[in-house]
Amino acid sequence: MIKIEFLFPELVTLYGETGNLKYLSKCLPEARIVTTQHGQRPAFVDGSVDFVYIGSMIDNYLGIAIRGLKPYRYDLERYINSGKIFLATGNALDLFGQYIDWGNQEVKGLGIFDFYSKGNMDERHNSWFLGEFEDMKIVANRSTFIREYGGDSEQFIRLLKGEGMNSRCRFDGVRRYNFYATSLLGPLLVMNPPFTQYLLDLLGDGHTLWEKDTAMEAYNNRILAVSAL
């Protein structure tokens, strides 16, 4: 049975990102979703998980999430190196970098990737993003107080339209094996059915998209709209 771990649901409450899990559970009706709250031992530590998801949270909570994962940093690296799936969306990306610089305060990250983040609560960045990953178009929003710098050696999505992790960056997110972290947010898996199918294929043969036609229609309409910007 496929096991999906949802990390810190009490912190990850924003931008409709639970839609990712709703959609996954429709595509994988036999899968079991387990939740881990901060302060609890994550299920991925035991290696019994096939897919880990963490999404956006209130920026003040990033430190709590980092503290929750720090004791399991090496287990997390082992999990990533084993090739199992990990997806982080929105500002959850910032957990995995070197540090988050808030100007008057620096929060040390998990240090798994070599990028760093700069945050400013007075400057919100909102934009649409169109990119490409393995010949698939990825389309989503970004809405954040944080921008990321560096991380060039492990790029995730190549920029086609919009902005990358910062205004000069030509990509978004980081990838290592099947660890995918992106600053794009929202119900990314619902909005990008080809990428979801790609992840489903990684979980084994025979998994198909739920309501594929409708999902693809919405996706194609969105790509057209964002391309025309």
Added chain:
Amino acid sequence: MKFRFYIALWVGKLISWFYTIRGRKQDDFPGSVIHKICPDFLQYVHKPKYTIAVTGTNGKTVVTSLLAQCMQGMGYKVAYNDWGANLRSGHCILMARSVNWRGRPCVNAVILEIDEETAYENLSALQPDCLVVTNICRDSLERNAHPFCNRDRIQKAIDSLEHTKIVLNADDPISCFMDVPEDRVRYFAIDGKPGSQPEWSNLHDFTICPNCFSQPKYLYSHYLHFGKVQCPVCGLQSPDPDYEIVHSDMLTKQITVREKSGIELTYTIRSSTIFNTFNYLTAIACLRTLGFNAEQLTMHIRSCRIPQSRETHENAGGIDLYTVMCKGQAGSSASVVFRQLAKINKPMELILLMNETYEHEEQPEAVSWLYDTDFELLSRQNIRRIVVAGPVYADYHLRLRLAGIPESRIVCFRDYSDITDNMTFDGIREIYILHEVHRITQAHQLRDAIRKKLGGGRS
């Protein structure tokens, strides 16, 4: 500075007069001119006897309107922007209209709706007599979406106030724990059923204690994150209210408010929904905080109506036809409306006009809020059809399917004009048009077209 102020006032008044005779009174352009000429206009303009500011995520416009109606009923001359205009240019034109050409107040009270995102710059300049914070919920993606960001902005605004009395919602755990001077704050609340817990929702805005990050406990819950909370670890608890609804009868629409002094007063209101009950209570708490006579208030609150832009109702050809404002892009407002609809057992049809409005209709629209919104509440059998239209119709379609709504009950159109052409009314007793803030005209036009099709006149 005085010179600039008067130039700004006169130019603003002149443009405003010109706009008014051209039928464009509800345009805050003159306000932006005033601000351009005199950036400190709000600071220097003479304030009338009462300056009341209303901020928060939901309910600002309704509370502003209730306050204005009530004060007008009591004989006060009140200035307020009945069309919203809750940014600086709207405040500038409102304040300019509240003084004469010599800059002297020509009204007794000004009621300003303040956008929470820009609360600091406006409130610090205005220094109102009373600031009301209705509640804080998550807002749209483009407006920072997470509620604690808005809370921090309002907190910063409160920190800048020197003498303002502050009225807070004790049943909103996001705003009630803000740091406010004890002698200047009053709280309001609705007594809840002891032990009631938050109902299922996709929205979870208060999940950890702001003090110690433990899981808080609800002593009672109203809806969404609203209720009385206590942290079992650090002991943080919602403040005791100064104005509390201790009894409400939704049939007679009467509420009994107990004040901290012990007196109990019964008010008749004109809505039976929980969120509008909060709106009425907010207005009562504000006016009592400012020292208005309680007996007089009970007499005048009963004639205060919820603004027509929020909801309309008529019967056409035997079908009840409603238009209800339902903010898009932020799941909290829509979810509250859906929860209310889910309590109605009559066969009904819903038409969703909740898309964001853009200059170009085809501009991409963020759809993440659809997954914050409790569409699952619409899966009840008595909701016979849900009609959606607009550029992101396929996203609505997928969301409704994910919410467990059968394909046979979902009708999607790319063009809004297709809605009326494809209406069927078999077995339907009620039609609800749920519309976004900026789609009032479109919703009313659709309602009129449906009425025509039903062969009904206004009733």
